[in-house]
Amino acid sequence: MIATLGIISLVVVLLIVLVVAYHLIGIYVALKRGADHLEALAGGLVAIRDNTGPLNGRVDEINEGLTALVAPLLAANGNLAAIVKVAGTRT
Template sequence: MGDYLFLATLVVVALVVLVLVVYLVGVIIYLFRGAAHLQALAGGLQQVANDTAPLAGKLTTINGTLGQLHGGLSSVNSHLVAIAGVLKL
């Protein structure tokens, strides 16, 4: 009976170790795959940063022009409000 329990314990321990090894190997494989995807993502993000770098100067120019346009449109808006007041709209 003692030999049977010892053998059963060894089999159970071997199975647990085998399952653990398979699980950990799977984790290692997926971590390497994830690292490859992260490297590709980092390369893509760097490319986006390089492609959008020239926009900073252009957006400053556009923002300045829009500021001037805002002043003119505000003036037109105040005139339209005055006209609406005269026409009682």
């Protein structure tokens, strides 16, 4: 009887150890995957920073060019509005 209880206890303990080990391995794998994804994300962010660095000096030039285009575009918009108005009254 004692030998049977000892074997049953040993089997139960072994099953508990196996279940805990299985879950710990799962946690390790999930953490490893998360670390790999974060490493890839960090590499991508560094690449974005390096690739957009040359734009810093150009943004002011682009803004100045767009500011210079405002008046001609508004004039063209007024001309197009006048054309639409004339075309709308003839139909």
